[in-house]
Amino acid sequence: MQKSDAASIKNINKQLVLSCIRHFEPISRSQISKRIQISKPSVSLMVEQLLQEGWIEEKGPGESTISGGRKPVQLVFNPKAAYVIGVDIGGTKVASGITCLNGKVHAYREFATSDYLSKDLFKRLQKDVSSMLEDLWLSNSEILGMGIGVPGVTNVEQGIVLDAPSLKWKRYPVRKIASEYFSFPVYVENDVNTSVLGEQWLGAGKSLRNIIFISVGTGIGSGMIINGKLFRGSNFSAGEMGYLVTDYENAKSYHPTYEGYGFLESVASGSSIGHKLSAVKNQTVTAKEAFTLWKKGDESAQKVIEEAVEQLGYGIANYVSLFDPDLVIIGGGVSESFDDYKASLIEIVEHFTPQSCKIVRSTFGKEAGIVGAVALFLEEHDSIIRL
Amino acid sequence: MQKSDAASIKNINKQLVLSCIRHFEPISRSQISKRIQISKPSVSLMVEQLLQEGWIEEKGPGESTISGGRKPVQLVFNPKAAYVIGVDIGGTKVASGITCLNGKVHAYREFATSDYLSKDLFKRLQKDVSSMLEDLWLSNSEILGMGIGVPGVTNVEQGIVLDAPSLKWKRYPVRKIASEYFSFPVYVENDVNTSVLGEQWLGAGKSLRNIIFISVGTGIGSGMIINGKLFRGSNFSAGEMGYLVTDYENAKSYHPTYEGYGFLESVASGSSIGHKLSAVKNQTVTAKEAFTLWKKGDESAQKVIEEAVEQLGYGIANYVSLFDPDLVIIGGGVSESFDDYKASLIEIVEHFTPQSCKIVRSTFGKEAGIVGAVALFLEEHDSIIRL
DNA sequence: TCGTTAGTTAGTAATCTTAACTAACCAAAG
DNA sequence: CTTTGGTTAGTTAAGATTACTAACTAACGA
Structure with a gap:
């Protein structure tokens, strides 16, 4: 108090x-x-x-x-009273944008992550930011601050990334480094968490108090809004949905620590779909291709995908049973085919949960990361403007 | 705001x-x-x-x-500046007590639920309360209010029990009925939720911000403190841990709605242990007896219990993966044998979660329900005394 | 011109704060 | 043993900030 x-x-x-x-x-x-x-x-x-x-x-x-x-x-x-910068640092690209206070993206830039992974990433980012500011005729003083989404575990208070394997960052002091390049305050957060903040602010979960956002892509991650606020857990690792165990028999022989990721990820993520179908077909198949094959009527693709969807369904059902949210939002690469498996997913979830719950697909396009990062900034920063 | x-x-x-x-x-x-x-x-x-x-x-x-x-x-x-009444309405008995502001139980009463299920339960409760007040030389004006724990889904704001099968209550307006017998404010809440509030106030979870309380008895239920506050979910049914699905193969043929309870309950609750062992042994065995047999070296009992513990372990692991709490507290009838299966439970949870988390047994005895109900009152009631 | 609504002005009440005060105490010097 | 200086606890008095009420002016429709 x-x-x-x-x-x-x-x-x-x-x-x-x-x-x-x-x-x-x-x-x-x-x-x-x-x-x-x-x-x-x-x-x-x-x-x-x-x-x-x-x-x-x-x-x-x-x-x-x-x-x-x-x-x-x-x-x-007056949404143009000030502007906020949102940055989405992904494994493949670093996207940045400037939005006004109602979340409209007025400028956008991106560059390949790999070129700047080892060094000068923020120097490069500074370049993009300067260029955007020039485009919009904005001065530094009109920028409230910056939010950054990162694929990894972060400590927002301290502004450090604890662990982001795809960036090879461990205990990486983002805020400190960013402060060398930017004069405004910077906040950093896990990208799934920024996504759910974005969805709550302007997306599917607008003004709802309990939301789950699930990202199904290479891995499976999730973020949640509880009682209107982002919930991070005691060690900043709440929402590790990829670690759910939905299969008693198969889990027995599974070792998350050895494998490097969780059980549900090993049976329901995009990469698991790719791997499994590749094994069956004896040739390399990506998840995206698997979905295409499925639509064309390929039986082995169907089998693999259906099992993945089923497992994912159990995972979501478990989530919903524990959380009783207003809404579940599905994002990530695999959500592109959402409409194709939506029905069976919903059926499973309804079947195994005490009360039903809406499941929808994420509404944002490529600007999702930007908007989420901006939402993070507005949520965290102690200004007169709050989410 | x-x-x-x-x-x-x-x-x-x-x-x-x-x-x-x-x-x-x-x-x-x-x-x-x-x-x-x-x-x-x-x-x-x-x-x-x-x-x-x-x-x-x-x-x-x-x-x-x-x-x-x-x-x-x-x-x-001055803990004796005022007193609060805590009531635990269970399937078998209704326990009530008066505590001072530091949670010490100064008086205790109970009566059999069955005798008053159909009517006059609150009239009977009033009798106990009056008698306790007399014993302690207290007047009504010294009572801040009353908290009630109930085995069912409740709406605290409206003060009604939405559904409590063991009491045969549906949309039962507890607050309204109680107001006919008591002049002070009354709050009603699910008993697992009152338990976790009690644990946070004076028990194992003292002053922790994220706590899960799991009750394993006839069924399996849970309550959680998130960011220091009780989380109820959007439909007052968060924490329905009994509905978790931990076994892909067996769950397929399982219908929670037909059976009346969830999947995890059907494989890991006290009653499921009793049923399964009874089936094996072809004679009626209770869960308590099953644990006694296990300790005596009975092999079939061992098998049944170990499987139940394993499934429970997966359930807890899932809970911990999603929530990243400070502490998991196990209560309910089956927790009496906690020390006997603690080790294997912890092993499973550690194995399948991204970060480990303490698991302990509930600290309270028969006063648990009373203290929890009082904690509920203090949490909800807008007085200068807050939890 | 009257009734109505929007917005402002002037004076009052509640609360916190700072600065200066009194009260009470220890210890060491005389 | 008494006195005195230094220190901490708690109180008093005056000032600042904020919101409120009541009464006002402004603007509008009929």
């Missing part, structure tokens, strides 16, 4: 006014006062400040009520 | 002072001021009020520091 004083009550109420405007724009001072139960003079004062600081704008008069009376002054949020 | 005004800042700070005293007693006004960063005059004022209201007491002077100076006045929390 934090102590409270005059300054903090002002702050809370100002945030309240601003979020009221963001949610219900256009809205007048008088309506705000009624809605958030704060006296008209106080609201006026705070609106005055918000106007001066540029967070909101007056938009001309609205309509009088039926019984007459003075016309209200409409207030609207 | 809630608006903030002078009253609420006072309230927050007063709670802060009180909780500081509860945690660090004995403590002086001056030390409080330093610790919570509130000026000495403000602290003194709030202490004055807390003294008058009876929440705290002065305990005479403490020691001066080595460099001299006036002796501080020691302040201590």
Whole structure:
């Protein structure tokens, strides 16, 4: 618990006014006062400040009520009051973008990760950022800060990546290194976690309080919003869905520590589908090709994929049984074929859970990583703008 | 978000002072001021009020520091400033007790549930409560309120039990009915959830932020503290661990809805152990007897129990993989033999989870239900006393 | 011109804070 | 043993910040 004083009550109420405007724009001072139960003079004062600081704008008069009376002054949020940079550091490419405060991506850049893995990655990123700032005629002072998504375990508070195998980062002090290149605050988080934040902010899970985001690609990972907040676990490793055990018999002989990844990943991930079908067909087949073969009616592909979907279904069912979420969102490479296995997935989950739960596909395209990273920044950074 | 005004800042700070005293007693006004960063005059004022209201007491002077100076006045929390009633409504008995604010049970009563299932349960409860109040020379005004634990799905906000099969309650408006018999506020919650609250307050999970409590008895249920708060899920049914699927092959033919309970329950609960061993031995054996037989070296008992423990281990491993908690606490009837299977359970969990996690047995005895229910009340009720 | 609604002004109440005060204590010098 | 200086605990008084109420002006429709 934090102590409270005059300054903090002002702050809370100002945030309240601003979020009221963001949610219900256009809205007048008088309506705000009624809605958030704060006296008209106080609201006026705070609106005055918000106007001066540029967070909101007056938009001309609205309509009088039926019984007459003075016309209200409409207030609207100004999404261009500041900008945020979102960065998605993946195993293959580093994507970055600048968004305004409503999450619209105004500029986008990317470069190949491999070229800069060993060094100068942030120097290279700085180049992209500068170039985007130039394009948008923005100065550094208009940037609130930067959020970064990384495929690995991270400690947000300390701003370090604890372990990201695909980047070969171990205890990598991202915030410290970034501070050499950027003057604004930087936050770093696991990419699945940034994804779920993005989905909660602007995607399928808009304003829901309990959301699970599952990424099925090379591996299987997940992030969750619990009671409206990102849940990270006691060691920043909550949501390790790839480690679920759904098969008593086969699991007995399985050793996650030797193999390097979890049981469910070994039977339901994209790479497992590829491996299994490759073994059957005695030739190298990727997951993507497997799905294509399946659609063409290939029987061995069907068998492999159906089993993977079934196992994934058990995994999701377990997740839902424990969490009772509002929504499950599927993302990652394998989600591209979501519509093809959606029905059987849902059937399994419904069958084995005490209460049903919606399952949908992630809504974002290539901007997912950017938006998620920006959402992370807004969630973590202590500004008047909150998610 | 809630608006903030002078009253609420006072309230927050007063709670802060009180909780500081509860945690660090004995403590002086001056030390409080330093610790919570509130000026000495403000602290003194709030202490004055807390003294008058009876929440705290002065305990005479403490020691001066080595460099001299006036002796501080020691302040201590007064656990007898008020009392709370905890009720544990079980399938077989209804236990009730009165505790002071540090959770000590000062009085205890119980009666058989079956005699009052159809009616007058709360009338009967009122009798026990009155008798306890008499014993302790307490008046109604000294009772803050009542918490109730129930074996079923509940909606705390509305104070109704949505479904409690063993009590044959469906959409049963507990709060409303209780209000006819008791003048103080009443809160009702699932019994596993009250258990985990109790463990967090005074038990094995003291002051931890992420805890899983698993009850293995007739069925398997669980409750969890996430980020320091009880998590209930979107439909008040989070933690339905009994529905976990840990066996791909056998689950295929299993229908939770037909059977009335979940897959894991059907292979790892106390009753499943009893049923399976009974089938093998062709005579009725309870779970308790099964464990006794096991210890005596009975081979079929060993086989049945070991399989159950293995499945339970997978279930816990899954839970831990998703949640990354600080601690897993095992309770319920089957936990009585915890020491006998602890080792193999831990081995399985360690084997299949990305990071290890302590597993311990519940610390409470028969008072568990009472303490948990009281913890629920303190957690939910908006008083100056918070958990 | 009247009734109504939007927004502002002026004065009041509640709370916290700082700075200066009194109270109480230790220890060492006289 | 008494006095005095240094130190810590807690209180008093004045000032700052914030929100609130009540009464005001502004603007509008009929």
